[in-house]
Amino acid sequence: MFKNTNLENWVNEMITLTNPQKVVLIDGSESQLDELRRETVASGELLKLNEEKLPGCYLHRTAKNDVARVEHRTFICSRNKEDAGPTNNWMDPAEAYQKLGKLFKGSMASKTMYIIPYSMGAIGSQFSKIGVELTDSIYVVLNMNIMTRIGQKVLDQLGDSNDFVRGLHSKAQLDEENRFICHFPEDNTIWSVNSGYGGNVLLGKKCFALRIASYLGKNEGWFAEHMLILGIENPKGEVKYICAAFPSACGKTNLAMLIPPEIYGKKGYKVWCVGDDIAWLRIGEDGRLWAVNPENGFFGVAPGTNVKSNPNALEATKKDTIFTNVAYNVDDGTVWWEGLDKNPPKNAIDWTGEKWDAASGVKGAHPNSRFTAPSRNCPCLSPEFENPKGVPISAIVFGGRRAKTAPLVYQSFDWDHGVFVGSIMASETTAAASGKVGVVRRDPMAMLPFCGYHMGDYFAHWIEMGKKIANPPKIFNVNWFRTDDDGNFVWPGYGDNMRVLMWILDRCEGKAEAVETPIGYEPKPEDIELGGLDDVNLDTIKNLLEIDPSLWKSEAEGIREFYSKFGDKLPKELLKELDGLEKRLS
Ligand code: GTP
Ligand code: SPV
Numbered sequence: 001m002f003k004n005t006n007l008e009n010w011v012n013e014m015i016t017l018t019n020p021q022k023v024v025l026i027d028g029s030e031s032q033l034d035e036l037r038r039e040t041v042a043s044g045e046l047l048k049l050n051e052e053k054l055p056g057c058y059l060h061r062t063a064k065n066d067v068a069r070v071e072h073r074t075f076i077c078s079r080n081k082e083d084a085g086p087t088n089n090w091m092d093p094a095e096a097y098q099k100l101g102k103l104f105k106g107s108m109a110s111k112t113m114y115i116i117p118y119s120m121g122a123i124g125s126q127f128s129k130i131g132v133e134l135t136d137s138i139y140v141v142l143n144m145n146i147m148t149r150i151g152q153k154v155l156d157q158l159g160d161s162n163d164f165v166r167g168l169h170s171k172a173q174l175d176e177e178n179r180f181i182c183h184f185p186e187d188n189t190i191w192s193v194n195s196g197y198g199g200n201v202l203l204g205k206k207c208f209a210l211r212i213a214s215y216l217g218k219n220e221g222w223f224a225e226h227m228l229i230l231g232i233e234n235p236k237g238e239v240k241y242i243c244a245a246f247p248s249a250c251g252k253t254n255l256a257m258l259i260p261p262e263i264y265g266k267k268g269y270k271v272w273c274v275g276d277d278i279a280w281l282r283i284g285e286d287g288r289l290w291a292v293n294p295e296n297g298f299f300g301v302a303p304g305t306n307v308k309s310n311p312n313a314l315e316a317t318k319k320d321t322i323f324t325n326v327a328y329n330v331d332d333g334t335v336w337w338e339g340l341d342k343n344p345p346k347n348a349i350d351w352t353g354e355k356w357d358a359a360s361g362v363k364g365a366h367p368n369s370r371f372t373a374p375s376r377n378c379p380c381l382s383p384e385f386e387n388p389k390g391v392p393i394s395a396i397v398f399g400g401r402r403a404k405t406a407p408l409v410y411q412s413f414d415w416d417h418g419v420f421v422g423s424i425m426a427s428e429t430t431a432a433a434s435g436k437v438g439v440v441r442r443d444p445m446a447m448l449p450f451c452g453y454h455m456g457d458y459f460a461h462w463i464e465m466g467k468k469i470a471n472p473p474k475i476f477n478v479n480w481f482r483t484d485d486d487g488n489f490v491w492p493g494y495g496d497n498m499r500v501l502m503w504i505l506d507r508c509e510g511k512a513e514a515v516e517t518p519i520g521y522e523p524k525p526e527d528i529e530l531g532g533l534d535d536v537n538l539d540t541i542k543n544l545l546e547i548d549p550s551l552w553k554s555e556a557e558g559i560r561e562f563y564s565k566f567g568d569k570l571p572k573e574l575l576k577e578l579d580g581l582e583k584r585l586s
């Protein structure tokens, strides 16, 4: 089937293992994709939505027990246990191949295997990397077509090379007890079985572009990060780029596509989205850090997306989009989710496929329901989106969901302190992963579930990279989620987050002053633009910037305990930063 013998041999081996009735190579042509769309509609796997209102759009419902990433079933299968580190689940690779091999054995009998060649990043860019995913799910094929660049052109680019990530996926029986997402960093291999949910099965995304790529990045001297990339254009037409790492469902897509508040918009400021979830960063010849988005689409959280919060994302879902686990409006063949508007459909089916009454109090869409929309649909997609060199980064922003403790924004003292700030991130868990929601956990650089190797080595990689970047970005931390005593968010968030980004860029350009605090530099409250905001005044900002020493002292204790997991893999630079923080607090 393939001239590339490495590819040929591996595919044949996987065919022997899974025993599909038929094998189809995905060439990326519209005619082939259309045929597959028709097939899924006929089988009920996808529901065709209203062609006038939502052209080219479909609805899919996953199994009820298969709606999010499963972190407790996700494994790093490095040869040495030590290399996976204390924050990953580890399985011996030989054991994993054997255990999952049994689950894959004959799993595609009476099914078709689809071979998807895909490129993460623009085809031919030096940043880009190639993968091949074998799957028995057309839903996966159609989603990979949106999220990545697929087809014959990728095979042409690969040529005879053995440098591709080997992904094998089978829905098998969707058996929760035998669901496994295994990564073999030393073999460039990913095996995923018994799931049909995005983050577990679209192997180019978290599995490759973060877990495998972070491992490659450590060895090759670059970063693969859980970061959005956005550009802010000033009225003179100059664009500055920011990367931001927030944990899952903590606001990356929203920030990446924000609409500037009127006070900036009328002056001529614009925001451009380069990426909403993943960034690959390399040191450029000019000594700056340059970022590309390896993806080609958005796998975004549906609930809360509306004309006010994120009009650009909403617009991106108006055509050629696959919706997963949202509510269905029977009367007009459209979709609905909580927070879209105040008019839930009267005649509706919920995400589980049952007839749904909005008044019942039951949710129509799953909290982790998603849209898969092509990047090209986004009205504010950056003109640099396809640039093979990427965009130069002025600032790196870390942030999480913290009701207390973390202030609205602060800047690190320098690179090493910035790595410290990223490493001590903590955030409340969300519906993006199975398990309890709203529990604060440490999530360094928003990479806890996505780092493909020892997190202590990952911190060291950040420190080492800092020594090599001649013109490093400045590093900041933000928190849009501080709440008042009644549990309401104090900061308006969404588009208004640009007010904070503007201070960040001013700091990068040496234009704004700062106040030194024990945790870092904070803005002078009057330096945050409040024009046009009704419910926020200077006191609100003072409040949001307040640092409670007692909360931070116990925070420092929590950090020390977290750090102790890493033993002597923890870079001494970070321990020094922690000592410094404690000293400044006392
Ligand atoms: P993943 O795709 O899981 O990585 O999520 P994400 O980081 O892209 O998060 P997303 O932008 O989809 O936002 C997740 C949830 O947070 C949505 O329900 C948003 O409405 C909400 N949200 C996003 N930004 C803000 C904000 O600035 N303030 C508040 N209060 N909520 C926000
Ligand atoms: C996340 O959970 O961070 C996501 C969605 O972006 S998933 O692809 O499921 O990982």
Ligand code: MN
Binding pocket: 226, 247, 248, 249, 277
């Ligand atoms: Mn994400």
